[in-house]
Amino acid sequence: MQKKIRKVMSVFMVSALLFSGCGIHGTDNVKKEENNENNNxxxxxxxxxxxxxxxxxxxxxxxxxxxxxxxxxxxxxxxxxxxxxxxxxxxxxxxxxxxxxxxxxxxxxxxxxxxxxxxxxxxxxxxxxxxxxxxxxxxxxxxxxxxxxxxNGYFMYYDKNYFSADDVKSLDKMMSVAASSGKKFAMEFNSGWYMYTFFGNTGLNLSINPDGVTNKCNWNSESGDIKGTDIKSALSAIASNPGFVSMPNGDIAAAMKSGDVIAGISGVWDVMNVKAIYGDNYGACKLPTYTVAGKEVQMSSFTxxxxxxxxxxxxxxxxxxxxxxxxxxxxxxxxxxxxxxxxxxNINVAASDEVKKVPAIQAVIEQSKYGTLQRVGNSFWDACKDFGDTILSGTNNGMTDQELMDKLVNGITASTIK
Incomplete structure (x- = not known):
């Protein structure tokens, strides 16, 4: 089961009622509990x-x-x-x-x-x-x-026939291995849920405002060790790499089965599919590092x-x-x-030997150390999709890199209230 969260409607009403707990009986606006003395x-x-x-x-x-x-x-x-x-x-x-x-x-x-x-x-x-x-x-x-x-997060699946434990530490290495084998590394590049992986650990920030609807974001920053345009350049390099392909998350398992894809970013909803495809060669691990501004940065994630x-x-x-x-x-x-x-x-179940033996669950737990809770307003999703599509097209549609990053941030921080 894929748990990727899609764009949903904005919250348009706030209830005037506050419910203090399960043991509190209702008011005029709440259905009264059944009288179990008469109806058990x-x-x-x-x-x-x-x-x-x-x-x-x-x-x-x-x-x-x-x-x-x-x-x-x-x-x-x-x-x-x-x-x-x-x-x-x-x-x-x-x-x-x-x-x-x-x-x-x-x-x-x-x-x-x-x-x-x-x-x-x-x-x-x-x-x-x-x-x-x-x-x-x-x-x-x-x-x-x-x-x-x-x-309910994501990590890396891979075929051990192609990748060593060292290979999967670096996205550059993984794409190189894939390209040399005529294969691909896959992810849903134009989805905000996965796009966040390239920004989360760069020192740039994304958060939801106190209104719970709009976002605060500086992914277009022109200062610091890693600037917004540095990430744009890195993403363009990934998108044009012969060892990379973007596809909907739901298509990755089928592409693995066909043999076209030998590694991909997904979640536990795909574990049964990947195990069936790769058998004893099924691998799962935290996301690798990627190269941005001459640095190796650990890829982040939404947990x-x-x-x-x-x-x-x-x-x-x-x-x-x-x-x-x-x-x-x-x-x-x-x-x-x-x-x-x-x-x-549950703490006890998570620490059990049975759970520790499942690579996918251990991968999502390990990746969670580099992730953050998904707390974003709805305008984030369309802005990231448009940005990802632009990168994949290989052009900036007439914009400079900075103008493209400014457009992304303007979209992310836009009000959804009409």
Whole structure:
């Protein structure tokens, strides 16, 4: 499953209600909890991605068994792509699921829209999960979701038939090896999610403003050890390298299978495909360094986490919180790893020997040391796509390198409010 986050709608409404926790009953704007003294059937709906339905079903059944002496349950599992949760919830939260998973970059919008409740037992969640996964679920010092996975980032896959452990430390070396073999290194060059890899560790900055909508960016800086035009020159050199090809992330596994591509930047959603293609020669590692302004700079990345949230409008918020907690506990993170190869956020599971044996998960963990949480406003995506397309075209469309960098930054920092 690809977890690359695409451009979504801007947050256009902020709820006037603030929900303080799962144990607090609703107001006039919130559906009242069912009176279980008269009706002991607890009805809940869970959203799951299609590929995770079987695993989710096992978690739900074990939850029902564990709490069978406290209530009867009617729990429905509906298919919903995690990437679309924000869109659906902000459009029709009242008909949304009680419990749902989503990527961390949606948290701010969901909290602002009044969709999520602050979780109880925050200290227990903090102590059980990797620190960065807890930070990803936190806003204004309040935890609004249960950490679930710590693998929603990207790294390098490669064929060990062609690359040594030393080769994959340098992008220049990898492209040289690929070119000499008539093959390619691949990535989705014109995507902001992957384009960030070339800027993140250069000393230039990108951040979201306090309004939660617009961005602050100095990627066009004309001063410092690495200037914006230095990165542009480096990107042009990569784009024109005979050992490089840009393609949609979803096409990389197929290009590996055909033999055209022998290395590519992707994530754990491709691990089963790559293992099937390369077999014992399947390799995965952190991203390499690349050459910019005469320096070797470690490629960065957007790190990502997934979490389980509870709908503030749920008729059974207490039980919904219990279910979300259950589905993200240590045992179920073990199950999710075993059946879906998803990297755990739980500290104990992440440290297990079984997880340490999976190269892809170890690669995303190692790469996370050089990455940052994705916190950008919507204008970032189109600006980066246009910039990447311009680089790939081999021309600046009549602009100087500095003018092209200025255009990129003007697009990234543009207001999305019409």
């Amino acid at each position: 059937i607890v009805k809940l709906t869970v959203w799951s991605e299609k590929d995770n339905v079987d695993t989710t079903s096992k978690m739900v059944e074990s939850f029902k068994e564990h709490y069978k002496d406290e209530a009867q349950f009617d729990i429905t599992i509906d298919v919903q792509a995690d990437a679309k949760v924000r869109d659906v919830m902000l459009t029709d939260v009242h008909n949304g699921a009680d419990v749902f998973s989503f990527p961390d970059d949606q948290l701010t919008s969901l909290v602002a829209g009044g969709v999520l409740v602050e979780i109880p037992d925050a200290e227990k969640v903090k102590s059980a999960n990797i620190e960065e996964s807890v930070k990803a679920a936190t806003l204004d010092d309040k935890i609004y979701a249960y950490p679930m996975t710590a693998d 990502g986490y997934k979490m389980m949230g509870v709908n503030a409008y749920s008729e059974n918020r207490d039980w919904a919180c219990r279910l979300a907690d259950w589905m993200t506990n240590e045992d179920n993170q073990k199950l999710r790893f075993k059946e879906r190869n998803q990297g755990p956020s």
